[in-house]
Amino acid sequence: MLPILLSFNGWTVYSYPFLVGISWGVGYHYFRERKFLNESLLLFFSLFVVSWLGAKLAYLITAPVMNIASSPNFWLGGGFVFYGGLLSSLVFLILLLVFEKIHLTDITLMIEPLLIGHAIGRLGCFLAGCCYGSIIDFLPRDLLHLGHRHPVQLYEGFGLIMIVSLLRKFPAKLIAKYLISYGLLRFILEFFRGDEDRGYWVYFSPSQWISLFLVISGGYLLLKDWVIKKVK
DSSP states (O other): OOSEEEEETTEEEEHHHHHHHHHHHHHHHHHHHSHHHHTOHHHHHHHHHHHHHHHHHHHHHHSOHHHHHTOTTTTTSSOOOHHHHHHHHHHHHHHHHHTTSSOHHHHHTTHHHHHHHHHHHHHHHHHHTOSOBOBOTTSOHHHHTTTOBOOHHHHHHHHHHHHHHHHHHSOTTHHHHHHHHHHHHHHHHGGGBOOGGGOOBTTBOHHHHHHHHHHHHHHHHHHHHHHHHHHO
16 A cells, blocks of 8 residues: 655645546546537536536445544545446436437546546555455465455456446447446445444445446447347
């Protein structure tokens, strides 16, 4: 772990907020590159606020009260749940889609920067020591006492980059494929998570239930398109 990247003259650069900032910078760069978004940077900052609040609210629901009480500045400090930010952003984008403020293509073009930014953020989690993995129980007995854990944050970051590569090769139905691929990745990785204070809801963690919902939703979208093509 490396929670502090740099410290000098009373200034401290923490790895987690630094890398999260870079992840949002990547998203901003993509927004600037897309001509259809150059006139609507308000959408980017709206998504930033909505996802931030969603990630914080989800943390309030799933995290122990003691963790929240110990945070001196909860709303501006650490303590996020990715799925909270993702789901709140999806609801926000769907509302914009319904009221014809954006097009489905706009949402599709956001998937790649989302994946890359998410991967960078997971590197920040690894350096900060949050979202950590379970103890590796197949190590030799003389090493178990050292508390070696699965670097599940790096597993996820690598998996996200793999998803980016696959979606670039098979760009059709990006939204459905993202929901299925990330849902499956996250569902599996949750078995290797070690921060058990998140709790479990009937055998699975909250994130696993959300992952199943994403997989089913993505499968529905693919099946729906397939049925429509068959009928035509």
